Amino acid sequence: MKLCVALDLPSKAENIALIQKLKSEDVWLKVGLRSFIRDGEALLHEIKAINPNFKLFLDLKIHDIPNTMADAAESMVSLGVDMFNVHASSGVKAMRMVMERVNALPNPPIVLAVTALTSFDNASFEAIYHLPIAQKAVDFAKDAYESGLHGVVCSVYESLAIKAQTATSFLTLTPGIRPFGESSNDQERVADLEMAKAQQSDFIVVGRPIYHSADPLGIVKKIIENI
Numbered sequence: 107m108k109l110c111v112a113l114d115l116p117s118k119a120e121n122i123a124l125i126q127k128l129k130s131e132d133v134w135l136k137v138g139l140r141s142f143i144r145d146g147e148a149l150l151h152e153i154k155a156i157n158p159n160f161k162l163f164l165d166l167k168i169h170d171i172p173n174t175m176a177d178a179a180e181s182m183v184s185l186g187v188d189m190f191n192v193h194a195s196s197g198v199k200a201m202r203m204v205m206e207r208v209n210a211l212p213n214p215p216i217v218l219a220v221t222a223l224t225s226f227d228n229a230s231f232e233a234i235y236h237l238p239i240a241q242k243a244v245d246f247a248k249d250a251y252e253s254g255l256h257g258v259v260c261s262v263y264e265s266l267a268i269k270a271q272t273a274t275s276f277l278t279l280t281p282g283i284r285p286f287g288e289s290s291n292d293q294e295r296v297a298d299l300e301m302a303k304a305q306q307s308d309f310i311v312v313g314r315p316i317y318h319s320a321d322p323l324g325i326v327k328k329i330i331e332n333i
């Protein structure tokens with residue numbers, strides 16, 4: 107299991123200060139909407155300049171018509187990221203086109219599909235998708251698997267069922283992790299490290315419990331010791 111640290115801080119300087127603290131750690135760094143819209147490609151280069159061994163996950167969750175998604179995917183590959191994601195609800199045709207284009211390029215990154223955001227509880231998810239999370243997340247994961255993606259974003263609670271219905275090697279990346287029982291904030295389907303291990307999560311994403319801590323490096327070291 108790998109730790110992926112969410113860089114969601116209010117300024118580039120604060121993200122960079124956090125990265126500097128973590129520069130000797132074996133972690134993935136997740137650049138999401140806030141930071142990428144504000145700081146763009148330059149942030150990715152600055153991260154690699156701090157430590158070229160950091161792996162980068164560009165978390166933009168793209169969702170559009172197939173050709174637009176495939177164009178965007180090519181652009182993300184050209185940024186040199188190690189992983190990016192799309193929404194599974196964009197459909198099989200779009201996901202297949204993304205993978206055809208990505209696989210034609212040198213050094214294709216890991217591509218994941220978002221199933222059910224971890225901020226949904228069952229009632230709010232069903233109001234949109236008309237099916238329980240447990241069922242629809244697996245359906246989305248099967249679509250992503252058949253489209254040639256490498257894995258999915260889901261909560262810890264869907265991880266084992268998704269692997270059982272696809273393949274054990276099909277990756278699950280699980281946000282909503284509260285390593286030692288911290289506040290759930292706006293997340294609904296949260297889990298601690300023991301649960302993430304039991305459910306065979308391949309990547310855990312942790313943001314606020316790290317960057318709101320008085321000792322981010324200490325928390326990261328403690329997480330790594332426990333996974």
Ligand SMILES: O=c1ccn([C@@H]2O[C@H](COP(=O)(O)O)[C@@H](O)[C@H]2O)c(=O)[nH]1
Nearest residue numbers: 112138222223224281282311312313314
């Ligand atoms: O279903 C999802 C997909 C992505 N995220 C992202 O992960 C982090 C979680 O941050 P915390 O502060 O640990 O809650 C954040 O960047 C989200 O955009 C997610 O939470 N759930």
